[in-house]
Amino acid sequence: MGQGRICIAALLAGAGVMLSGCGLADSHAIWPEALKAKGAEPAPPEAPPDVKQLVGAKLDSVFTAGSQPTHVRVSAPLHDPRGTGWTACVRAELTSVIGKSLGTQTYRVFIDGGAIFDRRLVESDDNCLTENYQPI
Structure with a gap:
């Protein structure tokens, strides 16, 4: 039974590591602002033309x-x-x-x-x- 728990723990740890990168890259993730990836800033509109x-x-x-x-x-x-x-x-x-x-x-x-x-x-x-x- 000890070996089964180790295997499950290893699988969960591996899945956690793989999924942790997804949350950091997403600017909409539920993370503090400091950990969120910044999206590209849209270019400001040009001044109104004549x-x-x-x-x-x-x-x-x-x-x-x-x-x-x-x-x-x-x-x-x-x-x-x-x-x-x-x-x-x-x-x-x-x-x-x-x-x-x-x-x-x-x-x-x-x-x-x-x-x-x-x-x-x-x-x-x-x-x-x-x-x-x-x-x-």
Whole structure:
């Protein structure tokens, strides 16, 4: 019986050693803060961009060359929840390549590092439809 207890004790000690590393590595483990592994700090968001200036200087990054945008308006920038950049909404009266009015079109622009890097036409469930706009 003594040999069985030694074997069980050895197994429990080995399991304890193996599992003890898991708790120290987990930042959510029930350990004092000094023993928890530190997670990577997220990068701080960049300062809000001047959307009026960005869009005004780079209309071609939002609208196609032949669309002849007029009455261009922008919303305030919002922090992009997927990263450190920003999003904003841009509205303008556009014309098709054959000269027919397309009416008011609204785009969401994605800004990172002080530059517009992407844009997409908004859909009916986008909050751009309820934003307040300022002319550029």
